[in-house]
Every structure is written in C-alpha cells, then in structure tokens.
Amino acid sequence: xxxxxxxxxxxxxxxxxxxxxxxxxxxxxxxxxxxxxxxxxxxxxxxxxxxxxxxxxxxxxxxxxxxxxxxxxxxxxxxxxxxxxxxxxxxxxxxxxxxxxxxxxxxxxxxxxxxxxxxxxxxxxxxxxxxxxxxxxxxxxxxxxxxxxxxxxxxxxxxxxxxxxxxxxxxxxxxxxxxxxxxxxxxxxxxxxxxxxxxxxxxxxxxxx
Numbered sequence: 001x002x003x004x005x006x007x008x009x010x011x012x013x014x015x016x017x018x019x020x021x022x023x024x025x026x027x028x029x030x031x032x033x034x035x036x037x038x039x040x041x042x043x044x045x046x047x048x049x050x051x052x053x054x055x056x057x058x059x060x061x062x063x064x065x066x067x068x069x070x071x072x073x074x075x076x077x078x079x080x081x082x083x084x085x086x087x088x089x090x091x092x093x094x095x096x097x098x099x100x101x102x103x104x105x106x107x108x109x110x111x112x113x114x115x116x117x118x119x120x121x122x123x124x125x126x127x128x129x130x131x132x133x134x135x136x137x138x139x140x141x142x143x144x145x146x147x148x149x150x151x152x153x154x155x156x157x158x159x160x161x162x163x164x165x166x167x168x169x170x171x172x173x174x175x176x177x178x179x180x181x182x183x184x185x186x187x188x189x190x191x192x193x194x195x196x197x198x199x200x201x202x203x204x205x206x207x208x209x
Contacts, residue, residue: 004175005060006117007165008126009158011151012105013089013134013142015082015098019105021150023130024161025079026064028056030111031103033084037112041119048186050119057123059177060169064125067164073157079104079128083111092136106134123179127161129154 012025019025032039042048061077068075082098084090086108090098098106105128117124131147132138 003122005057005123005169006113006125007060007064007162007169008110008113008124009162010081010107010110010126010128011131011147012081012107012110012128013132014130014137015095015103015106015134017133017137019076019130021130021132022154022157023076024068024073024158025076025105025128025130026061027079027081027105027110027126027128028054028061028077029080029102030055030114031080031082031098031101032111032115033082033098034111036085039112039115041116042186046186046188048119052115052118054178055114055118056125057177057179059175059179060123060125060165063168063172064127064161064165067168068161070168071160071164073161075161076104081110081126081128082106084108089142090135095134095136105130118179121179123177127158129158 014020014023040047065075065077080103082101082103082105084094084106090106095106107128110126110128114124114126129151131150132142135142
C-alpha cells in the first residue's frame with residue numbers, strides 16, 4: 001500500500017513517580033512481558049532474524065522532539081515501555097519488578113505493533129500519554145474511569161503534537177535512518193523443506209509398512 005512510516009500514540013500507566021498523569025513520553029525501548037499475543041509477523045511460511053536494538057525510528061523521534069519544542073509542550077524523550085497482556089491492571093509487586101528492570105511506563109498494546117512494524121521494514125515511533133500512576137505508586141485503586149478522564153483532558157494536546165510532527169516530517173526531502181527497509185535473512189523452517197530419500201530407502205520403508 002506504500003506505507004513507509006508509522007506515527008503512533010498510546011495511553012499508559014507510569015512505573016516511576018516522576019511521570020505524572022498528563023505527561024507525554026517519547027518511547028525509545030520496550031520490555032516484552034506479553035504471553036498471549038502474536039510475537040512475529042511471520043508464520044509457517046518462513047521467519048527472519050530482525051534486529052531490535054533500537055526498535056523506534058530515531059529520525060521520526062527527532063522530528064517529534066522538534067515539533068514538541070515548537071508547540072512548547074514538555075516531552076520526556078526517553079521511555080522504556082513494558083508490554084503486558086491485560087486487560088487487568090498490574091499488581092504492586094509486578095510494578096516494582098518492571099521498574100527495577102528499567103521500565104518507565106506499562107501498557108497493553110504497544111509491543112506487538114512495534115515488533116511487526118520493524119519486521120515489515122517500517123519506520124515506527126510512539127508517543128505515550130501518562131494516564132495514571134501504576135499500582136503501588138498511586139495512593140488509591142486504579143480506575144479505568146480515571147484513565148478515561150485523563151485521556152479526554154489531554155486529547156487536544158496529543159492531537160496538536162501529532163499534527164505538528166506530521167507537518168515536520170512532510171518537509172523531509174530525503175530520509176536516512178537505521179530502520180531496515182525489509183527483513184533480512186529470511187529463512188524457511190526445517191519442516192517446510194522437502195524430504196529427500198533414495199529409492200532404496202523408499203523401498204525399505206514400503207516393505208516395513
């Protein structure tokens with residue numbers, strides 16, 4: 001379809017108290033704790049070893065930072081996204097673990113899409129909106145109603161940043177980044193390879209049968 005770049009947004013919980021509800025974070029890494037999601041774009045027809053050192057496009061990230069400066073919007077430029085299945089919220093023990101491992105925010109949607117975008121050779125970047133402090137950091141139970149309120153109150157801010165970022169990106173006449181344009185080293189799984197046997201082996205197998 002000709003798509004080359006994806007500019008995404010997500011709503012997340014904060015794993016560190018410094019990130020308050022309404023804050024914006026430009027993601028740069030992720031930790032995958034999903035269990036029931038597809039883990040790759042590929043299937044039985046083949047697979048590829050795709051580099052994930054820097055899963056988010058540095059070129060788009062820079063343009064989003066420029067757009068945020070133009071809009072005078074505070075933006076945290078480093079954030080590690082912890083992906084979990086949901087839909088339940090996390091326990092206080094899980095939040096402590098994710099934070100100790102280097103996570104900054106937690107959500108239910110972001111990991112699968114960034115993996116598949118990278119495997120497809122697409123430039124991908126995501127802006128995260130902090131909706132609440134995660135369990136154990138917040139002094140009250142996590143409420144989806146509270147998350148919805150914060151999301152609605154900050155929708156215009158996110159929209160303005162996205163539109164300004166698109167405006168900045170549309171000015172680019174040349175594009176150079178480290179994102180792979182196509183997956184490399186695509187391979188066929190061993191069970192898809194045709195079995196090769198000699199005529200003598202086939203005759204022996206038929207006799208045994």
